[in-house]
Amino acid sequence: MELFKSLKSLRIAIFSLVLIALVALLWRVRPILTPFFLAFFIAYLLSPVVGFLYQRGMSRGIAIAVTYLVLAVIVTALVVFVLPEMFRELNRFAQSLPRYAGDVQAFFDGLQANYKRVTLPAAVVKSIDANLVRAEEWLGLKLQSIIAWIISLVGVLPLLILSPILSVYILYDWERFKSGLKNAVPADWRGNAIHLGQEINLVIRRFLRGNLTVAALVGIMTGVGMKAIGMDYALLIGVICGLFDLIPYFGPVIGAVPALGLALLKSPGMVLWALAVIVIVQQLESNIIQPKIMGDSLGLHPLVIVFALLAGGDLFGFWGMLLAVPIAGVFRVVLSYIYLKLV
DSSP, rough: OHHHHHHHHHHHHHHHHHHHHHHHHHHTTGOOHHHHHHHHHHHHHHHHHHHHHHHHTOHHHHHHHHHHHHHHHHHHHHHHHTTTEEEEEHHHHHHHHHHHHHHHHHHHHHHHHHHHHHHOOOOHHHHHHHOOOOOHHHHHHHHHHHHHHHHEEEEHHHHHHHHHHHHHHHHHHHHHHHHHHHHOOHHHHHHHHHHHHHHHHHHHHHHHHHHHHHHHHHHHHHHHHHHTTOOTHHHHHHHHHHHHTSSHHHHHHHHHHHHHHHHHHHHHHHHHHHHHHHHHHHHHHIOOOOOOOSSSOOOOHHHHHHHHHHHHHHHHHHHHHHHHHHHHHHHHHHHHHHHHHOO
């Protein structure tokens, strides 16, 4: 008996050391893990489609091939019809940056000239000057960070090309991965773990499917609306608004800021038209599109969602805000399950 206990303790110690070494290795090579995470994400999104085709009599290989053929057609259409226009808009925006920078500088110079006509205490004038300088520096840094982010996206494209290829292998062995994960759970816990995993999977899939659909529709409607009013960079604005719409509550406001800023640089009247487009799209989303597509997919109170967004943004920035709500949904499922088991 003592020998059995000692061997069990030895196995636990060896397993713990191997696990620590594996985590340390993954942390060391974390820059190259992006395509693997993206591959798992692609496989996770496509697995219901592959499973549906497989249940209809197709072999798993044929089901994967058909799924990727349809996906390839969609991606090719985007590459042919959307990406060239987006790159043209980005190129025009880059060429216009000096003019925009001059307009911003002229705007701040005008502010300084206007308030200096008014007799103000020296301390107030000094404070206003300092804050205007800080505002100019902040805008410059934000502009530089946006440009650096775009350049970094181009830099990781070669790595991201690997992701669809890797996801094919993951999809082919998807059921084996699931079986291995189930078998890794102790037999006494397996039933509860499977049930909990199914609940978590349902919440995540419902959230992803609903949010991605809503964000795509918002991006399309915003881009079409901006094009209709004659706004420059309509496609780019649509992509930005659609991307930020993935973040509940705060996302539409954050996405509207660059759109209104570009509209202000065009003309004050364009700001009103752009604001009208954004308000109409958001009303359609909140009153028609989102209730029809998503409903109450997470079962979270709005205060909990706002807290999760603020906490995620404070800890991890944009990605924290993007992932905060689904993570909060998963916590809700886990805590509810534990509560029901304890009570």
